[in-house]
Amino acid sequence: MHKFKALLLKDFWINKKTLLIPIWIMAGFYLLMIISGLFAYFNSSTEMNFMQFDGLESTSIIYYIANFSMITLPGLFFLLFTINIMQSALNEDRKQNCELFHRSMPVSEWHICGSKFLVGLVGNWAVLIGIGIFNFIVMNSIMAFYLNFDFLHAFVGFFHSILLFLKTGLVLGSIAFFLSAIFKEKAFARGIGILLLLWIVTKILNAIYGWNLPSIFDYLIEMTFNFQSLENLSDSTTIPKNVILNLKTLYQIIISGALFILSTLIYKNREIR
Amino acid sequence: MNLIEISNLTKKYKNLHAVDNASINIPEGKIIGLLGKNGAGKSTLLKCMLGFLKHEGEIKIFGETLSKHKSSLHNHIAFIPDVSSLDDRLTVQQTIKYVKNLNPAWCEKTAEKLLLQSELPLKQKVGNLSKGMKTKLYLMIILSLDVKILLLDEPTLGLDIVFRKEFFNTILGEFFDETKTIIISTHQVEEVEHILQDIIFIDKGKIVLQESIDDLKSKFKTVTISSDREAELDNALLKMKTLGQVSGIVSSETKIEDAIEAKPSLSDLFLAIVGGNHA
Numbered sequence: 001m002h003k004f005k006a007l008l009l010k011d012f013w014i015n016k017k018t019l020l021i022p023i024w025i026m027a028g029f030y031l032l033m034i035i036s037g038l039f040a041y042f043n044s045s046t047e048m049n050f051m052q053f054d055g056l057e058s059t060s061i062i063y064y065i066a067n068f069s070m071i072t073l074p075g076l077f078f079l080l081f082t083i084n085i086m087q088s089a090l091n092e093d094r095k096q097n098c099e100l101f102h103r104s105m106p107v108s109e110w111h112i113c114g115s116k117f118l119v120g121l122v123g124n125w126a127v128l129i130g131i132g133i134f135n136f137i138v139m140n141s142i143m144a145f146y147l148n149f150d151f152l153h154a155f156v157g158f159f160h161s162i163l164l165f166l167k168t169g170l171v172l173g174s175i176a177f178f179l180s181a182i183f184k185e186k187a188f189a190r191g192i193g194i195l196l197l198l199w200i201v202t203k204i205l206n207a208i209y210g211w212n213l214p215s216i217f218d219y220l221i222e223m224t225f226n227f228q229s230l231e232n233l234s235d236s237t238t239i240p241k242n243v244i245l246n247l248k249t250l251y252q253i254i255i256s257g258a259l260f261i262l263s264t265l266i267y268k269n270r271e272i273r
Numbered sequence: 274m275n276l277i278e279i280s281n282l283t284k285k286y287k288n289l290h291a292v293d294n295a296s297i298n299i300p301e302g303k304i305i306g307l308l309g310k311n312g313a314g315k316s317t318l319l320k321c322m323l324g325f326l327k328h329e330g331e332i333k334i335f336g337e338t339l340s341k342h343k344s345s346l347h348n349h350i351a352f353i354p355d356v357s358s359l360d361d362r363l364t365v366q367q368t369i370k371y372v373k374n375l376n377p378a379w380c381e382k383t384a385e386k387l388l389l390q391s392e393l394p395l396k397q398k399v400g401n402l403s404k405g406m407k408t409k410l411y412l413m414i415i416l417s418l419d420v421k422i423l424l425l426d427e428p429t430l431g432l433d434i435v436f437r438k439e440f441f442n443t444i445l446g447e448f449f450d451e452t453k454t455i456i457i458s459t460h461q462v463e464e465v466e467h468i469l470q471d472i473i474f475i476d477k478g479k480i481v482l483q484e485s486i487d488d489l490k491s492k493f494k495t496v497t498i499s500s501d502r503e504a505e506l507d508n509a510l511l512k513m514k515t516l517g518q519v520s521g522i523v524s525s526e527t528k529i530e531d532a533i534e535a536k537p538s539l540s541d542l543f544l545a546i547v548g549g550n551h552a
Contacts, residue, residue, distance in 0.1 A: 006374030014362045098360040101411075103325070105375045106347035272325035272342065 003107050007115035012123065014092075015085055019123045022077040026131050029073070030138075060153040066143065067157030070135045071128075075165035078128040082169045085120040086176035087188040090267050094184070103272050113264040121173045125166055132162050167252055171224040174256035181263040195220070223248070223255055274301050276422055276454050277322060282330035284317050284478075291317040292328070293478035299422075302451040304468055306486075307458040308543055309475035315458040316355050318475065319424050323352060335421075348378060351415045355426040355458070357407040361400030365393050365410060372414050384417035387444070404431035412440065416448050423448070423455045429464070441465055466539045476547045486539070493542060494525050496532040505529055510545035 012019075090113070093099040102112070136158050140149065179191035199217035206213055277299035284292040292314045299305060309315045321328045324342035332339045334346060359368060369388070373379045391409045399407060408431050415423065429437045441464055449455060457465055472489060474481040482489070497520040498505060506512055506529075509521030522537050522545040523529070537545070 003375050006371055009374070010360075010363070010367070010371045013367050014360070093360075096361060097356065098358050100325070100352070100354045100358040101360060103342070103344075104323070104347055104352045104354075105372065106344055106377070107375055108344050269341070271327055272320070 004111050004115060007107065007111055008119060011115050011119035015119055015123060018081065018085055019127055022074060022081055022127050022131060025077060026074060026134075059147045060150050062147060063140075063143070063150045063154040064157035066139065067136065067154045068161040070139055071132050071158065071161035071165060074128055074131040074135065075161070078124055078165055079169055079172060081127075082121065082124040082173040083176045083188050085124065086117075086173045087180050087186075089116040089120050089177055090180040090263065091184050091187065099272055109268040110264055113260070113267055117174075117177055117260055117263075120177065121170065124169060124173070128165060128169075129162065132158060167249065168224055170256050171220075171252050174259040175220065175224070178259040178263045181266040223252060275299060276301050276335060278331075278333040279322070280331045282318070282321055282328055282332060284314075284321055284326055284328045290478045292321060294330070295475070295478070295480045297473060297480055297483050299454060299456065300471075301421075301454055303470045304445075304449060304455045304457070305471040305473060306462065306465055306469040306539070307456055307473045307475065308462055308539070309458075310547070313475045314478040315475055316426050317478075319352070319426050319456070319458060320354075322424065323347075323350065347376075349420050350422040350424065351378075351418045351420045352424040353411055353415050353426060353428050355430065357404060357411065357431070359399045359407055359411055361398065364396055364398050365402070366395040368399055368410065369395075369414065372417075376418055378418040378420050380417055380419045383419075384413070387413040387416060390444075405433060405436070408432050409436065412444070416444060421453055423453065425455065425457045425459075427459055428457065429459070429461065437461070437464060441468055462540045462543065463538065469539070472539065474543060474547055481547055489542060490536050492525055493522050493537050493545070494527075495520055495535045495537045495541065496523055496527070496529050497535070498529060498532045511541060513541070 088095070093102050136154070140151075140154050143149070143154075175191070176188045179187035183190045195217045199215050202213045202215045205211055275298045277297075279298070280296045282292055282295040283290065295314075295318060307315050307318070317326065320326045322332060322334070323346065324332070324339045327341070335349065339346070363371065369384070373381070373384070391413050393406065393410055393413070394402075399410065402410065408429065412428060415425075429440055432440070445455065445468065457469070459465055466486075469486050471483065471485050473483045493510070496506070496509075497518055500514065500517055500519050503512075503514075503519045506519060506521035506523070508527075509523050511522040513520045522541055
């Protein structure tokens with residue numbers, strides 16, 4: 001465990017800058033919002049009405065949708081940066097010419113890969129959750145001035161959205177990690193390119209010969225994204241069933257685990273030059 | 274007792290035999306020089322010894338057959354590759370802390386002593402260090418490990434002459450004892466000659482010679498005669514002409530009248546046995 005901690009710390013040091021980029025982008029975004037708000041406030045000749053929600057019977061859906069949507073932008077950054085870190089996870093040492101140094105340490109490949117996987121994935125998760133919580137506090141504080149605060153639906157919207165992104169990130173990150181074990185450069189683009197090509201070939205063959213060949217690309221899309229979880233949007237009781245405790249979540253975890261194991265086995269058998 | 278036993282080791286890169294049917298034994302408690310020209314297969318041989326490269330033939334380390342890389346091996350073996358392969362993204366301090374936390378063979382007392390000598394800027398990124406400083410850091414880290422076998426592949430590349438001398442004359446001597454084995458692959462053979470006990474010559478992937486330095490030197494001698502008697506050295510393994518004189522490496526039993534005799538240097542012996550114009 002002591003060795004694993006050392007690896008985690010090393011991988012965190014190496015990826016710290018990349019992990020923190022979404023925070024800087026969001027900080028820039030906030031700064032821009034404040035500047036534009038102040039600019040509009042001081043330059044507007046008419047009285048501004050920021051929000052008008054008179055006559056609303058329930059504010060639940062507004063709180064739900066607002067909190068659900070506010071995760072979208074940091075969520076997209078999260079997915080991009082997860083792919084970015086994970087697609088080079090098993091190649092970066094080689095590119096940096098330091099693979100011999102790291103592999104000359106008495107630590108198993110399972111620990112090395114486990115640490116890279118965790119830092120790439122959990123590090124990005126932590127950043128997304130951090131940004132999400134900050135957004136949650138800021139946005140709901142502002143909204144509470146105009147609408148009766150509905151903590152339950154605000155939280156459910158936030159929680160629902162963040163869980164969907166975390167799960168998507170888990171599968172996408174694992175695919176990128178696996179591709180980094182196979183391809184030396186631009187692993188994700190190459191892997192997805194090949195899968196797309198296979199998808200097109202499968203579609204053509206199915207269309208010409210009337211076959212029903214399954215497409216791995218379709219399967220991965222279905223496993224990665226969580227479209228059906230958007231049913232019964234603001235019903236807080238459906239969250240556990242639709243988002244967490246369902247068969248698809250289990251499949252996603254199994255796929256990620258299997259991809260991690262395969263990646264490590266490939267990594268273990270690589271020559272170190 | 275042999276710490277490393279290598280039999281019929283072959284490593285091919287497509288059609289090139291980087292190591293060709295090599296068989297050597299590395300005993301305990303020796304400082305061994307691995308000498309060969311550029312591209313002779315020295316680095317490949319060392320990497321095969323650690324299981325980094327897939328190979329044919331058998332490698333036994335501490336009596337255990339090594340078919341592929343085993344991380345547990347590094348509890349007892351430390352390695353410096355020929356290119357500075359430290360992680361440029363870490364600072365000097367982070368690199369030291371990383372190895373210290375990861376490697377149970379780390380000896381804090383030795384590390385502190387070496388760190389003091391090396392004057393390394395702890396807060397600086399490794400990537401910003403000069404080549405010589407990187408090599409110093411690598412040496413400092415590796416020599417802080419209390420391991421049985423030390424594999425050094427061109428360990429002093431980029432170092433200034435003062436530190437190179439200090440390294441070979443003092444620092445390495447402090448690390449070495451009769452329970453440890455050091456294998457040094459280097460081009461600067463003159464600098465290590467005095468500390469080596471055994472020598473391995475490698476050429477075109479083949480092991481040409483493995484012998485103790487004393488035995489090797491006792492088999493040959495350098496003789497110097499005037500240039501007008503050059504014909505007497507026609508059977509010499511190596512002839513070197515200087516102003517008005519000619520020297521040759523000959524068998525120690527060879528008798529040449531009025532010749533100045535001396536012990537041959539390792540680099541001359543290498544040239545005599547392996548051939549070529551550089552080692």
